[in-house]
Amino acid sequence: MKRIIILAVIVALVVLAWTGAWLFVASQVEKQVANLANGDGVSDPKITCAELSTGGYPFAMDVVCKGATVQMQDVTAQLAEIRGSVLVYQPTHALFIASSPLVLKDAFSGNEQRLDFGLAQASVRLDSWRIARVSVHVENPAFYNTLPSDELIAKASLAELHLIDIPERHEPAKGLAALAVYAPLENLVMPGLQIADGKVSVEAEINGLPDDVRLMAEGDSIRRWQGAGGTVKLVNVQASDGENFIRTSGDVGLDEQMRPQGQLQLSSRGIVERLGDRIPAQVRNIMLGQQAPDGSYGQTITMRGGVVLVGLIPVGMVPPLL
Structure with a gap:
């Protein structure tokens, strides 16, 4: 009998300790989310929730933000x-679910857009502090101009984004990692461009990234990426509508003055004819x-050197990113 009582006491103490720890973590999470409202909205985004709550006890930590607002300038x-x-037993894997709609307002221009969608979910998985995989899945997204009334800009049946670690590119001694990027967009409709059944596919690689996700939020992250020789390799970026397509591939990085540098190969079919007189013929032929x-x-x-060349013809300048 004593053993049963002792065991019951131990179990009760463990449950109480676990409950106390969970409540403490929940309070800290709520505090950290609430602190996001302290951003000035100019250099740092100001993020607020009309209603913030936590749940998931005992084996999960759920955070629900209703009426989420992000203000930046x-x-x-x-x-x-x-x-x-x-x-709680798999803290390096987070899941997110969003509810429609997403409304964008620009106080300067007065423009207002709305993104409607069905299922929208994302997952983030880390290997230690290195990104192992980030996936975003959105069904039936539809983007509208809402002033003065709803006007469809674009819609699709599916939009996805996947960032996947490339283990063989990991350089622990230098603290560098690389990510493969895959982003498809299916059944794209854009009335303004007369696209009725378009498809977009992005395959790329990003090299020279820090292997600690915490460093990506630092203010000098772009400069550090450039210093590490970081590049974006466009393996294949293609947009098509029936037999018409535009495709590009190449490599882009930043020079020491933080200006874009690199070379892209562009190929297309049917785009010139579709553009018609919207762009002068001479400009179409150059581009x-x-x-x-x-x-x-x-x-x-x-x-190169802040100059954009199309073929052998300089067409413009690009300023430093920073």
């Missing part, structure tokens, strides 16, 4: 609800190149 984003969840015997167009875009 003149732009305000409002989301109906976002929910984040982490299992998309001359027509090949198979009906496609090809061009090379080079960024």
Whole structure:
């Protein structure tokens, strides 16, 4: 009998300790989320929740933000609800679910847009502090101008974004990592561009990233990326609508003055004809190149020393990012 009593006491103490620890963590999480409202909205975003709550006891930590608002300078984003969840025995894997709509307001221009969607979820998984995988999945997104009335800009049946660690590119001694990027967009409709059944596919690689996700939020992260020789390799970026397409590949980075540098190969079919008279013929020929015997167009875009060259023709300057 004594053993049963002792065991019951031990179990009760463990439950009380676990409950106390969970409540403490929940209070700290609420405090950290509430602190996001202290941003000035100019250099740091100001993030607020109309209603903030935590749950998931005993084996999960759920945070629910209803009426989420993000303000940055003149732009305000409002989301109906976002929910984040982490299992206490798997703290490096977080799940997020958002509820429609997302409303964007620009106080300077007076523009207002709305993004409607069905299911919207994301997951983030870390390996130690290195990104192992980030995935975003959105079903039936539809983007509208809402002033003076709803006007469809674009809609699709599916939009996804995946960032996947490339283990063989990890350099622990230098603290560097690389990510593969894959982003498809299916059944794209854009009335303004007469796109009825478009598809977009992005395949890329980002090299020279820090292998500690905490460093990515620091103010000098872009400069550090440049110093590490970071590049974005566009393996294949393609947008198509039926037989018409535009495709690009190449490498882009930053020079010591933080100006974009690199070279892109551009190919297309049917884009010149679709643009029609919207762009002067001379500009179209410069940007998309001359027509090949198979009906496609090809061009090379080079960024070097702050100058943008289309083919061999300088067409503009690009300022430093910082």
